[in-house]
Amino acid sequence: MVTIATSIESQIRLNDGVEMPKFGLGVYQSPKGEETEMSVMHSLKHKYRMIDTAEIYRNEDDCGRAIRKSGIPRKDIFLVTKLWENGAKSCQSHFTNSLERLGLDYVDMYLIHSPKGKKIVETYKAMLEIKAQGRIRSVGVSNFGVHHLQGLEQAGLPPPSVNQIELHPWQRKEDIVAYCQQKGIHLMAYSPLARGKHFGDKDLVKLAQKYNKTEAQVLVRWCVQHGFIVIPKSTSPKRIEENADVFDFSIDKEDMNFLDNLPEKSVGWNPCVEPWEG
């Protein structure tokens, strides 16, 4: 069932029983160091309660420092990070390294960053083992196509709690979305602003003017109305606040329909189409 977030504090119950915020801050390409620490702290001050990082972003330590400095109880912040190098052994060691860099005792969600290459089944099993030890609360995946999700199912494994994929009006991945919704796997929308590539498009500008919002807010709101968990990235304090100010308007049916029919074009990589290699 698709539930629409009604505030920045809205939570969703995942298929493993864990509750997570439906809105958070992405930190990909957020530079290593003080700038990321400050932007994470700024987001937490403005009621963001979920941070999406990854070992490959090289800023886990900055996120961890910001979380500790924020004064917000650890249990009230939802930290997502991702494993870059698949394999059971690398999962164990890379996870321990991530925890150390974060300076935390556990992560709320650990994702297989991509299904590229082999060893997905053993990686997933290793993540479930760490979860059983209490050091991961929820295990999910990223950039998985339908055939990858079916591969996990055919291996007799429980479904991931989320599938984090590129989602915005120019990248709707309808087959993956439909499959995940049918299987109770929550969608987490990355690059929800399409990395700014469509800012200035006349139709998007028109919609922003119609709703008296910014183009970024229209795009975040599109994700919210589709029931996606959404993680816009910004290091600008003003834009961090702006991106969260999307819960006081709604895009009408006709305009959603327009956005749902734009020509598709990815703004990033697309490992969803990689072959399944087990």
Ligand SMILES: NC(=O)c1ccc[n+]([C@@H]2O[C@H](COP(=O)([O-])OP(=O)(O)OC[C@H]3O[C@@H](n4cnc5c(N)ncnc54)[C@H](OP(=O)(O)O)[C@@H]3O)[C@@H](O)[C@H]2O)c1
């Ligand atoms: N799993 C994966 O493979 C994967 C891949 C990509 C992304 N992600 C996750 O998803 C998050 C978001 O995706 P993303 O970083 O690719 O792109 P995004 O959130 O779509 O866009 C970020 C870009 O938009 C700018 N921006 C942010 N808010 C704005 C606003 N209100 N007005 C104008 N410009 C604005 C940012 O610049 P400023 O910082 O200067 O504001 C940045 O250049 C990432 O940070 C990461 O956590 C995951």
